[in-house]
Amino acid sequence: MVLVALVLGGRPLGPACRGGPARAAGGRVAGGAVIRELRREDAAAVAALHLAVNPHQLETPERVWFWASRGLEREQWRQWVAEADEEIVGSAWAGFEWSVPTPGKGRFWVAVSPERRGRGIGGTLYGFVAEYLRRRGAWRARTNVDADPAGERFVAKRGFERRGADRVSAFDVRRAELPELSLPAGFRVEPLGCVRDRVEELFAICAAGELDMPGDEPETAFTLEDWKLDDFGVPDLSDEGSFVVLDDERAVSLALLCVDPGRSLAYNQMTATLPEFRRRGLALAAKLAAVRWAAANGFERILTENDEANAGMLAINRRLGYRPLYDQTKWVLEPLL
Structure with missing residues (x-):
């Protein structure tokens, strides 16, 4: 799967122009999948998708819905899913850095299941993200990529430049x-x-x-x-x-x-x-x-x-x-x- 977290601007993700729970809406078709907004009942499938993309994270249905619905005004969070044959095969969110004083800094993340890659789903989800952030006044985009060469190629192809990294580490409690x-x-x-x-x-x-x-x-x-x-x-x-x-x-x-x-x-x-x-x-x-x-x-x-x-x-x-x-x-x- 492609796991790409793009952040337009500052801190970790946040919704743009939301002010309430994520709304369900019809969407466009890409690679046999329909792109629509996240619903509460999608949370378990989205969490499973995110963990399939990157198992080295704490992700649960409750956490997925928390970020999507917490309602930080300056964050303006929006989230979409790609659905095919009643299965969630892609996910993306976009928002603004809400904890820094400079406005217009956005961030986002895109994930597509491995068997659905190469069909334009990730590119279409990114299109939703970029359009949303531009319309809300974003002048910069930022994302993270988790040890995924395909994800790095995805963002580099769209003009993104690498600027640093976070070191992801694990502690094996059983052997400590x-x-x-x-x-x-x-x-x-x-x-x-x-x-x-x-x-x-x-x-x-x-x-x-x-x-x-x-x-x-x-x-x-x-x-x-x-x-x-x-x-x-x-x-x-x-x-x-x-x-x-x-x-x-x-x-x-x-x-x-x-x-x-x-x-x-x-x-x-x-x-x-x-x-x-x-x-x-x-x-x-x-x-x-x-x-x-x-x-x-x-x-x-x-x-x-x-x-x-x-x-x-x-x-x-x-x-x-x-x-x-x-x-x-x-x-x-x-x-x-």
Whole structure:
């Protein structure tokens, strides 16, 4: 399958001009498939398609519908599927970078099942994406490609240029020899569920972490309410497997873990520390607490991805025992014609 995530602009995906649940609509025919908008009942088939394209991700029907329906206004998310013989054979979404101040930055992703490649379905889905983003004012497009030479050829043929990569890594919980959890004096670690009501403190940690993420523009435009619909709102965020480090009674560092028990799989959603508390091993301790919880609760693997320029987090991952799987390459089209 082709798994192409194209992002026009800044941060990970977001809808364009949606403001509500994805709408069902009739569409055009390509390669024997009808292109139409995503419906709630498509979520399971779309999640299965995405995992067939790339098994190295946490993807569930609930997560598919969460992104499509969360309703972040600046994201303007839209999503389509390609359906043939009552089967979902392609998927695409498009949106805008909502967490950066510069408008007009879009992103998207296209996937087509392997047996349906070469019939124009991916190109038609991309046409929907590009037209939608242009009409909404996008001047740039960005996407990611997950270890897929055909996907890289697909975007390069359309004028996209490679600009960096994220390192996708996995931790084999079954074979891990985990160190004991250690914290400096005065600090303690608690499960997210015990401190979930400290929303503003938790948001401050994540906001500080986003500012330090490598990228072409700092993510300074997102608010507490946005965050509640992003990292803090994902349906598979674990209250028991995510951990927060406290200095006395103040939350200062965290490691958020999302889980798919059916696949014995977990995913590091976010790890961050307030700037004034860094270089004390707090992020390492929070992430280690999450890993130890996963090991104790029957999970087999934890996935994560980090920008290849994020030396600090890559070092933490190596120290814990994460091993690289592949580089998720980033591709940009500017201007979007």
